[in-house]
Amino acid sequence: MKSKDVYLPEILFEFRQVGNAVRVSAIDPITGTEVTTVASTKHTTREMKAVAGRKLRYVLAKKAALARTREKR
Numbered sequence: 001m002k003s004k005d006v007y008l009p010e011i012l013f014e015f016r017q018v019g020n021a022v023r024v025s026a027i028d029p030i031t032g033t034e035v036t037t038v039a040s041t042k043h044t045t046r047e048m049k050a051v052a053g054r055k056l057r058y059v060l061a062k063k064a065a066l067a068r069t070r071e072k073r
Helices: 045-072
Strands: 012-018 021-027 034-040
Touching (some): 021 045
Antiparallel strands (some): 021 034
16 A cells, blocks of 8 residues: 555644754544654744655555555465
8 A cells, every 4th residue: 555545534733842843743543643753943834744644644554554464474
């Protein structure tokens, strides 16, 4: 499964400023999967959400691929 094939009807975002950086967490409320990225305060909220959402989709796709591999054994 490719990350672009992952359907996420909802993503929860959390932003925390740490010095000159922003810690962005993206959470899938259905699976409870959470990823974290760090961005510069120069980036817009929209850009930070896009990057964190892309990373969350990537992680969920990897988990799905791993689960399918385990089922085949």
